[in-house]
Amino acid sequence: MCARDRIYPHTGEERQEDRDRAVLVGVDRGRSDWPIEESLAELERLAETAGAEVVAMTTQRLDRPNPRTFIGKGKAEQVGHLVEQTEANLVLFDDELTPSQQANIDGLLPEVKVLDRTALILDIFAQHATSREGKLQVELAQQEYLLPRLRGLWAHLKRERLGGGVGARFGAGESQLESDRRLTRKRISELKADLRKVDKERGLQRKARARAGVYRVALVGYTNAGKSTLLNRLTGASVLVYDMLFATLDSTTRKLTLPEGREVTITDTVGFINKLPHGLVEAFKSTLDEVNEADLLLFVTDAADTQREAQMQAVREVLQEIGAHAKPGIEVFNKADRLQPGESELIVRRHPKAVLVSALTGDGIEELLSRIAEEAARGATALTVLVPYTRGDLVKLAHERAQIISERHIEAGTQLVLRAPAEVAHEFDGLEIEAELDPDGSNPTGE
Numbered sequence: 245m246c247a248r249d250r251i252y253p254h255t256g257e258e259r260q261e262d263r264d265r266a267v268l269v270g271v272d273r274g275r276s277d278w279p280i281e282e283s284l285a286e287l288e289r290l291a292e293t294a295g296a297e298v299v300a301m302t303t304q305r306l307d308r309p310n311p312r313t314f315i316g317k318g319k320a321e322q323v324g325h326l327v328e329q330t331e332a333n334l335v336l337f338d339d340e341l342t343p344s345q346q347a348n349i350d351g352l353l354p355e356v357k358v359l360d361r362t363a364l365i366l367d368i369f370a371q372h373a374t375s376r377e378g379k380l381q382v383e384l385a386q387q388e389y390l391l392p393r394l395r396g397l398w399a400h401l402k403r404e405r406l407g408g409g410v411g412a413r414f415g416a417g418e419s420q421l422e423s424d425r426r427l428t429r430k431r432i433s434e435l436k437a438d439l440r441k442v443d444k445e446r447g448l449q450r451k452a453r454a455r456a457g458v459y460r461v462a463l464v465g466y467t468n469a470g471k472s473t474l475l476n477r478l479t480g481a482s483v484l485v486y487d488m489l490f491a492t493l494d495s496t497t498r499k500l501t502l503p504e505g506r507e508v509t510i511t512d513t514v515g516f517i518n519k520l521p522h523g524l525v526e527a528f529k530s531t532l533d534e535v536n537e538a539d540l541l542l543f544v545t546d547a548a549d550t551q552r553e554a555q556m557q558a559v560r561e562v563l564q565e566i567g568a569h570a571k572p573g574i575e576v577f578n579k580a581d582r583l584q585p586g587e588s589e590l591i592v593r594r595h596p597k598a599v600l601v602s603a604l605t606g607d608g609i610e611e612l613l614s615r616i617a618e619e620a621a622r623g624a625t626a627l628t629v630l631v632p633y634t635r636g637d638l639v640k641l642a643h644e645r646a647q648i649i650s651e652r653h654i655e656a657g658t659q660l661v662l663r664a665p666a667e668v669a670h671e672f673d674g675l676e677i678e679a680e681l682d683p684d685g686s687n688p689t690g691e
């Protein structure tokens with residue numbers, strides 16, 4: 245056994261027969277920004293989220309993974325021994341395996357299920373998808389993942405012999421025959437067509453919001469950073485919060501009232517992760533369009549996580565991939581309540597524009613709200629209008645969609661000085677006045 249292997253000690257607890265027993269395998273490429281130990285710790289959380297029990301882990305130092313078997317052949321034999329020793333039934337690789345690597349490893353480890361990080365993430369997604377759109381997106385990603393792998397040994401035969409558990413949700417409910425490539429392709433195009441329909445409806449909703457001039461904020465960030473907790477804190481919503489990876493798959497949009505009374509919307513989205521499979525980003529495109537069309541991104545990071553900088557980098561990469569990296573954003577460091585003394589100063593020094601909050605205790609939330617208000621007022625035009633009393637609807641609109649700088653009730657109507665985005669300002673065409681009027685309706689400068 246290699247010095248870097250780790251076998252989990254028996255805790256004396258009764259073994260849970262219904263849970264998969266997993267051995268984790270990682271290739272250490274010597275990345276200093278994302279050490280292998282951290283990557284495997286994350287894989288362990290993924291495995292646990294999927295319902296497996298991690299019984300051992302092992303790594304191999306390689307500059308480049310072996311093109312045929314990912315790890316060296318000798319190492320694969322060691323993994324086989326580790327599997328025997330720990331009575332594992334599942335081997336999880338910390339990276340995505342190519343279809344041929346997958347087939348070769350399957351051949352080397354015939355007695356266990358072999359899954360890669362992507363398959364594991366897809367399995368979690370399949371368990372957590374609730375909406376029709378979420379389910380369609382996950383199935384599309386699964387089918388696209390399966391398509392090039394159908395030829396290999398990895399197909400159902402072995403899986404069926406090995407029974408249910410993690411990974412068994414792949415193509416759930418499908419007959420053997422259907423896993424044939426032609427049918428997979430057909431299924432992929434059906435799923436795409438269904439998704440286009442859903443996307444169209446969602447697109448219409450987004451357009452309606454855009455037309456109404458509603459300022460849109462989206463929460464983005466690493467999985468488990470606290471995006472949903474923050475949404476709940478800000479809006480009183482009750483989105484599901486869990487200490488697990490990928491608790492949220494479906495985006496939720498809620499109304500958020502800023503301190504000045506202006507109403508904006510805020511959307512919670514699916515979290516990102518290191519080594520996020522490209523296909524998944526593609527499949528979640530319509531959900532991620534919420535991010536793309538937002539006016540402002542709240543870039544949420546778990547401040548207390550030792551990997552926070554690397555996680556931020558992973559998020560930036562996904563934003564780049566979906567073309568949303570240049571959007572105005574506010575860096576939000578969450579879980580400030582869990583920071584060690586002195587650590588918050590360190591974060592602020594490194595990220596001077598960041599806001600430190602605790603979605604749990606509410607600390608820093610007021611500052612965050614005023615920063616959102618500040619951003620929302622940016623790019624808006626200032627205007628002074630006199631709204632006749634018959635147009636109460638416009639006064640209401642101003643309160644909801646614009647920043648009110650002053651409001652006075654004079655004889656001729658309500659006089660407002662406001663900053664509003666173009667779509668809202670447009671509603672006040674014909675009501676603009678040059679300068680503020682005195683309460684009696686005369687021009688204060690006397691001209």
Ligand SMILES: Nc1nc2c(ncn2[C@@H]2O[C@H](COP(=O)(O)OP(=O)(O)OP(=O)(O)O)[C@@H](O)[C@H]2O)c(=O)[nH]1
Nearest residue numbers: 467468469470471472473487490491492515603604
């Ligand atoms: N201590 C502390 N814990 C927090 C805070 N915010 C969130 N959490 C916890 O962090 C965990 C993840 O929170 P979520 O809000 O589900 O995180 P998320 O970013 O929505 O995660 P996904 O939807 O899974 O991507 C939960 O256990 C929360 O209770 C915070 O400010 N302080």
Ligand SMILES: [Mg+2]
Nearest residue numbers: 471472491492
């Ligand atoms: Mg969430």
